[in-house]
Amino acid sequence: MHLARTARAAQAGRRKDLARAAAWLSRQVDRVSMAAAAALAAGMTVTLGLQVLFRFVVRSPLSWSEELARYCFVWLASLGAAAALRRGLHPALELGTTGQQGRGRPRWQILGELSAGVFLLVVAVYGWRLAAFNMRQVSPAMGLPMGVPYAAVPTAACVMLLHLLARWSSPGEDGGEP
Amino acid sequence: MSALAGLSGLVLLLLGVPIPFAIGLGSALGLGYGGLPLTLLVQRIFSAQDSFHLMAIPLFVLAGALMNEGGMSERLVGLADALVGRLRGGLLHVNILSNVFFSGISGSAAADASAVGSILIPGMQRAGYRRELAAAVTAAASLIGPIVPPSIPMILYGVEAGVSIGKLFLAGAVPGLLLAAAQMGVAAWVARREGLPAGRPASSRELWAALRRAAWAAGMPLVILGGILGGVFTPTEAAAVAVFYALAVGWLVHRELNAARIARALAETALTTGVVMLMIGVTEALAWILARERVPQVLAERVAGLGWSPGLVLLAVNLLLLLIGVPLEPAPALLILVPVLMPMVQRLGIDPVHFGVVMVLNLVIGLVTPPVGASIFVVAAISRVPILAMTRAMWPFLAVSIAVLLVVTYVPALSLWLPSLAGP
Numbered sequence: 377m378h379l380a381r382t383a384r385a386a387q388a389g390r391r392k393d394l395a396r397a398a399a400w401l402s403r404q405v406d407r408v409s410m411a412a413a414a415a416l417a418a419g420m421t422v423t424l425g426l427q428v429l430f431r432f433v434v435r436s437p438l439s440w441s442e443e444l445a446r447y448c449f450v451w452l453a454s455l456g457a458a459a460a461l462r463r464g465l466h467p468a469l470e471l472g473t474t475g476q477q478g479r480g481r482p483r484w485q486i487l488g489e490l491s492a493g494v495f496l497l498v499v500a501v502y503g504w505r506l507a508a509f510n511m512r513q514v515s516p517a518m519g520l521p522m523g524v525p526y527a528a529v530p531t532a533a534c535v536m537l538l539h540l541l542a543r544w545s546s547p548g549e550d551g552g553e554p
Numbered sequence: 555m556s557a558l559a560g561l562s563g564l565v566l567l568l569l570g571v572p573i574p575f576a577i578g579l580g581s582a583l584g585l586g587y588g589g590l591p592l593t594l595l596v597q598r599i600f601s602a603q604d605s606f607h608l609m610a611i612p613l614f615v616l617a618g619a620l621m622n623e624g625g626m627s628e629r630l631v632g633l634a635d636a637l638v639g640r641l642r643g644g645l646l647h648v649n650i651l652s653n654v655f656f657s658g659i660s661g662s663a664a665a666d667a668s669a670v671g672s673i674l675i676p677g678m679q680r681a682g683y684r685r686e687l688a689a690a691v692t693a694a695a696s697l698i699g700p701i702v703p704p705s706i707p708m709i710l711y712g713v714e715a716g717v718s719i720g721k722l723f724l725a726g727a728v729p730g731l732l733l734a735a736a737q738m739g740v741a742a743w744v745a746r747r748e749g750l751p752a753g754r755p756a757s758s759r760e761l762w763a764a765l766r767r768a769a770w771a772a773g774m775p776l777v778i779l780g781g782i783l784g785g786v787f788t789p790t791e792a793a794a795v796a797v798f799y800a801l802a803v804g805w806l807v808h809r810e811l812n813a814a815r816i817a818r819a820l821a822e823t824a825l826t827t828g829v830v831m832l833m834i835g836v837t838e839a840l841a842w843i844l845a846r847e848r849v850p851q852v853l854a855e856r857v858a859g860l861g862w863s864p865g866l867v868l869l870a871v872n873l874l875l876l877l878i879g880v881p882l883e884p885a886p887a888l889l890i891l892v893p894v895l896m897p898m899v900q901r902l903g904i905d906p907v908h909f910g911v912v913m914v915l916n917l918v919i920g921l922v923t924p925p926v927g928a929s930i931f932v933v934a935a936i937s938r939v940p941i942l943a944m945t946r947a948m949w950p951f952l953a954v955s956i957a958v959l960l961v962v963t964y965v966p967a968l969s970l971w972l973p974s975l976a977g978p
Contacts, residue, residue: 410821410824414821425797427794445609447604450604456828456829457829460825460828463825467829468573487566487571488575491576491579496575502595503596529600
């Protein structure tokens with residue numbers, strides 16, 4: 377009797393620890409991905425600025441700038457999408473005024489998170505395959521393995537799955553940030 | 555395969571699943587059902603995002619955010635006030651004109667509504683304007699932003715339809731100014747009916763001071779449009795130049811930008827970009843499935859088979875889009891519908907640049923059509939006015955916007971004259 381209770385308590389405690397770990401990991405990964413996304417946005421802008429400068433002022437166009445900017449962009453978009461999921465920013469169809477101002481988590485909660493989970497799992501699994509397959513190919517201008525830009529999509533899917541897991545394991549704590 | 559992908563996506567959407575996941579899962583189901591490899595899904599997402607043209611989106615968002623953080627917004631509102639504040643109901647006109655100035659930089663309705671609204675709504679309340687009216691005019695005037703270049707919805711249309719983005723930008727200029735003029739007409743009528751006060755006229759010295767204060771901010775659209783118009787920059791490069799311009803002015807001239815504010819602008823850019831680009835990726839997957847089964851071509855043949863004149867088809871398309879635009883934001887609506895509608899447009903001999911202006915204007919009207927829409931929500935949050943109350947003050951502005959839509963639909967020259975000057 378007593379033993380069973382302590383066992384159950386231990387189990388509950390372990391689940392709580394797990395939830396706390398997931399929430400912690402989700403928060404840390406989010407901080408890193410937001411910082412990286414901001415850096416990529418800055419990098420993309422600077423690269424394009426250099427492209428304009430070299431074309432019109434120095435008059436010797438750069439060969440690699442467009443490609444580099446595009447790959448920064450792909451990673452920026454992916455990491456941004458992942459961070460947006462944690463903040464509940466991906467829009468749903470607006471039927472009725474319930475969804476307004478995004479406070480609370482209305483209908484999309486269970487079904488939406490489940491659909492998102494299935495979709496993200498597919499993207500993660502097949503995305504890694506595609507990225508691995510493309511490691512042998514190199515980009516035309518920079519000679520970068522194409523797997524590097526391709527990896528952005530499944531990476532984002534994995535980060536989003538982590539955010540969803542953190543939200544599921546500790547439903548009381550809102551994962552959202554202001 | 556198309557039917558399954560489309561229907562399951564639609565059902566998920568109606569159940570309230572966020573748009574990218576509803577469409578993404580629908581497309582995955584469609585591909586799986588069609589026996590196609592699911593790597594295609596990721597392939598489509600990636601190749602849609604790997605686009606030089608679409609890079610203009612984060613850059614214009616960043617330029618708009620920097621403009622806001624760097625004190626340009628407030629100076630532009632000051633200039634509008636000096637110019638039209640003296641009219642009866644002056645602050646209504648100031649609100650509309652500010653949106654014209656803003657739209658030369660940001661190109662997103664909700665961003666404009668929040669920038670103008672947060673400055674002007676409190677000011678309007680202090681000056682004795684009804685709160686509902688202040689909110690309604692802010693929301694309605696935010697429509698101008700995505701029509702006057704640069705414009706994020708126009709970029710999306712251009713990429714999806716394979717039309718020159720520079721031409722689309724130019725095509726939006728006259729209809730955008732027409733919309734502003736029409737809304738100012740309504741504002742004058744409302745001001746007379748409600749007996750609103752006229753503002754104090756600015757002296758010529760004050761006007762000069764306001765002009766000098768706002769000169770750098772007002773010069774930004776010239777850099778963007780002049781560069782594109784002169785064929786110097788691609789729209790993406792022009793957007794990058796706009797970012798550096800906003801950075802230089804906010805930092806060196808206005809001295810209001812600092813590292814923290816720049817970081818905030820970059821973070822905002824990352825989130826907005828993530829939301830838009832995920833949507834673009836998954837809708838591209840759906841569009842690929844539809845194209846594989848020739849759904850757009852079949853639709854074009856069916857519509858052509860009806861024997862309707864292009865004018866009638868445009869009317870029907872407009873009505874349909876107005877309805878779709880209420881629950882759906884312009885970005886996903888454009889992404890889903892442009893590939894489906896393009897073969898029909900070409901078959902009927904409608905100019906795709908003109909159709910782009912009609913479609914964007916139509917869909918952004920949905921942003922302010924009650925009871926839902928991004929601009930309404932932003933304004934309701936800033937002004938704390940209930941949406942229903944805002945609706946009552948909004949309807950004359952909404953009605954005139956729809957009238958402008960019809961004029962733009964049936965007078966193609968309004969859209970096509972300016973791009974025709976720029977040459978082929």
